Amino acid sequence: MTAEKRIPLHILREITNGFSEHSRIGRGGYGDVYKGVYSGREIAVKLLHVDTVLGHDDRQYINEVGNLLKVKHPNIVQLLGYCYEIQNELIEHNGANRFTRHVYRVLCFEYLQGGSLDKHLREESFAPDWSTRYKIIKGICEGLNFLHSCEPPIFHLDLKPANILLDSSMAPRLADFGLSRLFGGSHTHVTNRVVGTEAYMPPEFIKDAYISHKNDVFSLGLVMIEIIKGSSGYSGYIETDEVGQFTQKVLGNWKNRIKATSEYPLEESHQVQICIDTAMRCVEPDRNNRPNIAEVLDILSKTETHIPKRQMADVFPCPTIGLxxxxxxxxxxxxxxxxxxxxxxxxxxxxxxxxxxxxxxxxxxxxxxxxxxxxxxxxxxxxxxxxxxxxxxxxxxxxxxxxxxxxxxxxxxxxxxxxxxxxxxxxxxxxxxxxxxxxxxxxxxxxxxxxxxxxxxx
Structure with missing residues (x-):
């Protein structure tokens, strides 16, 4: 960890009004998130739950900060600073005052105005065009691929719409790495600690607490399905005999929308089909049947070959050079x-x-x-x-x-x-x-x- 990124606890208390309810903007399994202004910039301050016992959690925190300092990617929320302080505080216990050692662990990230993906998915007006939704899917994959490509790889382990933030241009960024770990060797791990959000956990984790990069791929598949469906709340598995019916229903809905909004209805409809098929592969119960994130990106990229970018701007004539x-x-x-x-x-x-x-x-x-x-x-x-x-x-x-x-x-x-x-x-x-x-x-x-x-x- 580097000293220049360390932010004193007293400053974080000041910019969040003492970690007040008014400043809180979110809650998670590992801690609460507050909004503050530091050095003229809005930041998200993640205060991890205070433990009075030093040990495993502190090592995990130090490991996490080291991971985050290495991560710089357009589709990943940037770590701006951190705090790690131990303070002796006077508390009352069983009618007597005593000093207790408290560990404060805080992560400070950039604050994004667009909010989280899960909130947008609940809005009827959210991204009616397919190209915007595809942009979000592709960006999530890009960010996840970067994490998995690190040496050793970084696993997110809690990928879900609530942990995907959007900037003002609807570009996604992966957030909340409170559960991420670095793994070496075989890049797999068995843990006795429950992490992540159960609705997005793969079967091997729920049953055997088994962790690998395929955990994130499974979660990605569920996120893709939610984005494609256009509403949140997807949970559970789609039975094999229901996949075709589900695909046809979703694809039919998108074909109607694409026909009304796109200049390339056949190409974009094909892209929707590929995204659905890929998402279904990602949520295979057997992790060995799931693609890795690099394969997912390759599949998506091939669908872009025959679709011109929609962002091509108009061409404007301009008078003689004047500078x-x-x-x-x-x-x-x-x-x-x-x-x-x-x-x-x-x-x-x-x-x-x-x-x-x-x-x-x-x-x-x-x-x-x-x-x-x-x-x-x-x-x-x-x-x-x-x-x-x-x-x-x-x-x-x-x-x-x-x-x-x-x-x-x-x-x-x-x-x-x-x-x-x-x-x-x-x-x-x-x-x-x-x-x-x-x-x-x-x-x-x-x-x-x-x-x-x-x-x-x-």
């Missing part, structure tokens, strides 16, 4: 281009149709991507139309907005390589996270002149 620094840089570029006698740098088409455009190693600009991209025809045609109408002697910016990983670069490649622009002077510029206008200018000049450009930084 002074960019304008100055462009003036330098133009001056250098004018000094090259053999370059044709026109925005209108030229007769030099055989010009070879140099491609940067950072990204490919091959038109082969058109063979694998699906569902982007309308966006591409819209961009081509806007660019064709905007060809003037002025520079026009055409931003394509959207989150990472949805195919913006691929779409730009399609436009870049479209036959409509094969007679135009073109350049492909890769902009890294560290925006460097000087590097961009050198790249453009180099591609247009076939000569290495080294415009100095001003």
């Amino acid at each position: 002074k620094s960019e304008s100055n840089m462009l003036e330098i570029m133009v001056a250098e281009l004018n000094n090259n006698e053999h370059i044709h740098c026109n925005l209108m088409p030229t007769d030099n149709s055989n010009r070879t455009v140099q491609q940067l190693a950072d990204r490919e600009t091959s038109s082969d991507v058109e063979q694998v991209i699906i569902g982007r025809t309308k966006e591409k045609q819209k961009i081509l139309s806007i660019l064709s109408e905007s060809i003037t002697e002025e520079m026009v910016n055409l931003p394509i907005y959207g989150i990472g990983g949805i195919g913006k670069t691929t779409l730009a490649q399609l436009v870049f390589n479209d036959p409509k622009f094969q007679d135009y002077t073109r350049v492909w510029v890769y902009v890294s996270q560290e925006f460097n206008l000087n590097k961009i200018g050198n790249s453009i000049v180099t591609q247009l002149t076939d000569k290495i450009s080294n415009i100095p930084t001003k």
Whole structure:
């Protein structure tokens, strides 16, 4: 444990009003959760139940903190700090005052405004579209896969909707690792201590207190079923002869919704079917028949191949670049281009149709991507139309907005390589996270002149 993450007990008492009822936002088997503000940030303060006896629970707590400090993932709630203090307190016992040693163990996590998944599942208006629910399922799997991939692996052991928090964009994060343990060797364990929530426990744990990574997979299957069904309260097993009926009923409900809201009803309906089938495999009574979390992720990822991302944003034409620094840089570029006698740098088409455009190693600009991209025809045609109408002697910016990983670069490649622009002077510029206008200018000049450009930084 690191000292910089240690938060004194007196501060935690202060920000939670003495761990008051008013500040409490949740209760669990291991302790209560309070809301407070620390260093200008809202945090969730988990006060584990106070024990007067040092021993197993304290070792478990220290182990847990060590685990959590290693965990950093977009789908896992982040540990911000902890407290471990032993205090001698005067109490009355059998009519006499005596000092008793109390151990205070506290974990401080980031606070998420979206609340827990179980509360959302009870709302009729919760995520009527399938893509949002799938996003939640996939995020839960990503977080669980990260935990199981740690060395040694971390088991959650209490995965349920109440321990899955949502941020403002409905992205899920796994919370409450009060029951998580690290295991080495065979990565299995038998315990005589009852942990977790029984409704989400697999048969081998209820019967033999047997723990492995398949415990979490079983719980995941139940959570997936709740998300797919659209209501909480699922418990027990679905008998073998009832699986088909259950699947058809849920799938039928989603097909109607998807047909009314999706541009890709067949693909999304297939995705629902796969998610149901996978969830059923996860809740197999025999743990040996359950997939591991990596297999689950692989199955889900394959369903995404033919479904374009819904978050693709609209394309907006933008006027001429206006920043002074960019304008100055462009003036330098133009001056250098004018000094090259053999370059044709026109925005209108030229007769030099055989010009070879140099491609940067950072990204490919091959038109082969058109063979694998699906569902982007309308966006591409819209961009081509806007660019064709905007060809003037002025520079026009055409931003394509959207989150990472949805195919913006691929779409730009399609436009870049479209036959409509094969007679135009073109350049492909890769902009890294560290925006460097000087590097961009050198790249453009180099591609247009076939000569290495080294415009100095001003």
